[in-house]
Amino acid sequence: MMETIGKAAAGFEVLLVEDSPGDVRLTREAFKAAKIHINLNVASDGVIAMAFLGREGQYAASPRPDLILLDLNLPKKDGKQVLKEIKESPTLKSIPVVILTTSAAEADILRSYLLHANCYITKPVDLAGFLNVVKSIDSFWLSVVKLPHESGQ
Numbered sequence: 001m002m003e004t005i006g007k008a009a010a011g012f013e014v015l016l017v018e019d020s021p022g023d024v025r026l027t028r029e030a031f032k033a034a035k036i037h038i039n040l041n042v043a044s045d046g047v048i049a050m051a052f053l054g055r056e057g058q059y060a061a062s063p064r065p066d067l068i069l070l071d072l073n074l075p076k077k078d079g080k081q082v083l084k085e086i087k088e089s090p091t092l093k094s095i096p097v098v099i100l101t102t103s104a105a106e107a108d109i110l111r112s113y114l115l116h117a118n119c120y121i122t123k124p125v126d127l128a129g130f131l132n133v134v135k136s137i138d139s140f141w142l143s144v145v146k147l148p149h150e151s152g153q
C-alpha cells in the first residue's frame with residue numbers, strides 16, 4: 001500500500017515506511033496536531049519502500065524524500081535490510097534515515113547505527129508521547145538541520 005497525505009508549502013517530502021495501519025494513523029494525526037505541513041508518503045513494506053526510492057514501475061514519478069522514517073519490523077523486506085540498501089546506494093545514502101520502531105533492544109539499536117541510521121527513536125504507545133516525538137522530529141530534522149536536495153548529488 002502506498003499513500004500520500006498532507007501538502008507542504010515548501011515541498012518537504014517524508015517517506016514513512018510502516019506496516020501498521022494504527023501507527024500510520026497515529027503518525028498522520030501527530031503531524032496534523034503538531035501543525036507540521038509535509039508531504040507524507042507511506043510505504044507499507046520494505047519492498048514497496050525500495051521500489052518507491054528507486055522510482056520503479058508505478059513509482060517512477062515518486063518524489064525523492066528529504067527524510068525517511070523507517071520501522072524495523074516490516075513484511076517482505078525488514079527495516080534493517082532496507083536501511084542497508086539505502087546506505088549502500090550512491091544515490092540514496094545522503095537521505096537521513098530515522099529509525100522509528102517499537103524495539104528498544106540494544107542489539108537493534110547497535111545494528112541500526114552500524115548500518116548508518118541517522119538516529120534511533122523508540123515509538124511511544126500513546127498519542128501524547130507520539131506527538132512529542134513528532135514535534136522533536138519537526139524541531140530538529142525539519143527546522144534546524146540542513147538537508148541535501150536531489151540536485152545536490
